[in-house]
Amino acid sequence: MSDKDQSTLFYTSRIYGGDDAFVRRDRPAKTIKEAARETPVFAETDVLVVGGGPSGTAAAVAAGRSGAEVMLVERYNHLGGLSTGGLVLWIDRMTDWSGRQVIAGLACDIFDRLPAEAFQGPARDDWGSKDAATAAYWTQRTAAFHDVVTWSPTLDPEALKTLSMQMVLEQNVRLTLHAWAVEPIMEDGVMKGAIFESKEGRQAILAKVVIDSTGDADLLCRAGMTMDSDIDENNIHHCINTAFLIGGVDMERWLDFKVNDEQGFADFMTQGRETLKFFDKPFVSWRNDVALFMGPRLSGYSAVHVEDLSAVEIRSRELAVGYVDVYRKTAPGFENAYLMLGAPQVGVRHSRRFQGLNKVTRAQWDEGKVWDDEIGVSTSLSPKFPNISVPYGALVPAGIDGVLGAGRHVACDASSHTFLREIPQCWLTGHAAGVAAGLCANSGVQPKDLDPRLVQRELLRQGTYLSPSVEAGLAAAAAE
Ligand SMILES: Cc1cc2nc3c(=O)[nH]c(=O)nc-3n(C[C@H](O)[C@H](O)[C@H](O)COP(=O)(O)OP(=O)(O)OC[C@H]3O[C@@H](n4cnc5c(N)ncnc54)[C@H](O)[C@@H]3O)c2cc1C
Known part of the structure; x- marks a missing residue:
């Protein structure tokens, strides 16, 4: 067979015989005993962010801005997670159906700084346009949906890797790559850090506050939390x-x-x-x-x-x-x-979602509920729904102290996960978790006891969009 035929052989051979034929192999019903060991402490820090995807990168930058000492642990050699290493180069909608950019904050900082040749998308003046020709043009280029032009560009993954690294290093974040977090360090229901494996073996990092931004809630799951894993059968998120x-x-x-x-x-x-x-x-x-x-x-x-x-x-x-x-x-x-x-x-679009003090649910879509502890506003799935308010409680794991969660495993129901998992939403929850972690570490307060208004004020200062009623409430409270 010539080399030219190899590709044909490869895909027609169907090593696993296609999806239907894949069967997990039986495992031996055996265990082995590992020797007990002393694990060296690699570092102590204020905030430990585990996972350097969109949410973890945003969290590390935001926590660093608070002046806290921050470490970011990532198992691969780059930042950006699926938005770079996963080649998910299409950054979904940051504008609502009127064309207003509601996922702002870190998302704006990123696009303000990416070189112009590193992304492709409609000009700001066209966001929200329903002009048939403009919408048809951008529909073919993933930046119009339901005949409305949206701010949802595609970008160069290498440029985003570079910028992400620059942004965390500018905030003096201690970046630890090639390090796979394997176990949370738990003491009386409080997460005190994490153990990671690297070429050096097993080491511990102690932290005042941990952010689990692994996408699969690795640390929260291993801390013993029950995870939600139900899916929306009508969606592709499984x-x-x-x-x-x-x-x-x-x-x-x-x-x-x-x-x-x-x-x-x-x-x-x-x-x-x-x-x-x-x-x-x-x-x-x-x-x-x-x-x-x-x-x-x-x-x-x-x-x-x-x-x-x-x-x-x-x-x-x-x-x-x-x-x-x-x-x-x-x-x-x-x-x-x-x-x-x-x-x-x-x-991976979906694996686990942790249970939080609050969560985003399908029930809130129709009424356009605005949470008092809102830390950001997501775009909705279609023009028939108003924007979606994301509460701080969705980032606070229930029953565990010392830890926040951000990214595609935040607390929500399966229907809401279909869009809360998107990259801009992960920037949004990561940004808020980073701000909250910085505040907690600086004040010695547990995430569940933190006044969400402090997070909201800081997020507003950093360019996050919050619902007008939330912003008005903060202004009124400040005037009292
Ligand atoms: C095929 C596909 C298409 C998609 N299409 C779109 C789209 O068009 N637009 C859009 O906006 N979104 C899209 N998404 C969704 C989006 O890419 C992800 O949901 C988003 O990137 C999640 O961000 P995250 O930070 O939560 O997690 P991830 O991007 O998964 O990042 C998690 C990071 O944590 C690291 N990590 C994980 N576990 C550990 C550990 N134990 N120790 C150390 N590091 C760890 C990982 O290496 C990774 O870098 C798509 C997803 C997929 C899979």
């Missing part, structure tokens, strides 16, 4: 896959084909599905010559089960290779395409 980039593309030519040759496009998608079973369209990226694939969305796997994760990687790789083959053969704009990069991080 799907897992490893994203990839295809280079050597002419995206404008592809879009022209997709929009103007309906039959050709339909035939192409049918052919792809017949060949590979799972087959998706590309997303635009930050450049015309790079196509982004954030699928194929695989179902039925657990994101916290090591065998499932291995199976997802194998299946995603098979499909990525297969996609390149199918696209190269027939898709206009893909004649010179090549597999440029498979994401270094597996794409």
Whole structure:
């Protein structure tokens, strides 16, 4: 067989026989006893942030701004989590349906500082536009939804990695990469830090306040908290896959084909599905010559089960290779395409959600409830719903002191998770958790006892958008 045939062999061989055939292997019914040990303390700090994704990066920056001593522990070699290493380059809506930017704060700081060539999206004047031609143009480029232009750009992951590192280092955050947190340090129901593993072995970090921003609530789960893991069956948030980039593309030519040759496009998608079973369209990226694939969305796997994760990687790789083959053969704009990069991080949309003092629920959508302890406002799923108020209580794990949670595992129901997991929302909850952790560490107060108005005032100072009634309440309280 020639080298050229290898890709065909790979994806048709279906090592795991496709999704249906994947079975977890039996494990021996045995245990071993590990020797008890003294674990050296690596560092003591005010705030320990575990996980350097969008939420953890935002949290570390915000805690650093408070003057607290901050450490950020990340298992990989970069910051940004799924928004960089996961190649989730499409930063979803930060504007509401009127075009007002409601996810602001850290999100604004990031886009103010990214070089212009590092992202692609509509000009500010077009946010909220319902002009048919403008909306149609941006719909093809993931920045219009329900015929409304939204601020939801795509960006260069390397530029975001660089900026994220700069932003945390500017706040004197002690960045510890290649370090995998494995166990919380618990004392009488208080999280006092975390144990991590690295090439040096097992070491401890002691902290006044910990932020779990691992995305999978690793520390909170190992502290014994019960996790919510129910899903919204109608949504894709249970799907897992490893994203990839295809280079050597002419995206404008592809879009022209997709929009103007309906039959050709339909035939192409049918052919792809017949060949590979799972087959998706590309997303635009930050450049015309790079196509982004954030699928194929695989179902039925657990994101916290090591065998499932291995199976997802194998299946995603098979499909990525297969996609390149199918696209190269027939898709206009893909004649010179090549597999440029498979994401270094597996794409997990949902695994666990912790139980908080409060949570965002479906019940609040219709009435547009505004929480007194609101720490941010999320965009809603469609123009029929008002904006969604996010309470401070959703960041405070119930029954455990010394710790806050931020990111895609915050306290919410399954329906609300479908959007609270998005990158801007993770910046939002991370920003608020970082502000709160800084306040707690500086004052010796537990997160559950912290006055949310202190968090709100600081967030407003740092450019966060809060509902007008919350802002008015704060102003009235200050005037008393
Ligand atoms: C395929 C896919 C498509 C998506 N599409 C979009 C989209 O179009 N737009 C959008 O806005 N959002 C999208 N999302 C959602 C979004 O990317 C994530 O929900 C978001 O990145 C979560 O941020 P986070 O900080 O909570 O967690 P993550 O981004 O997962 O970051 C967690 C970080 O913690 C680190 N970590 C984890 N455990 C440990 C540990 N024990 N010790 C040390 N470090 C640890 C990880 O390495 C990682 O860097 C998508 C997600 C996926 C998977």
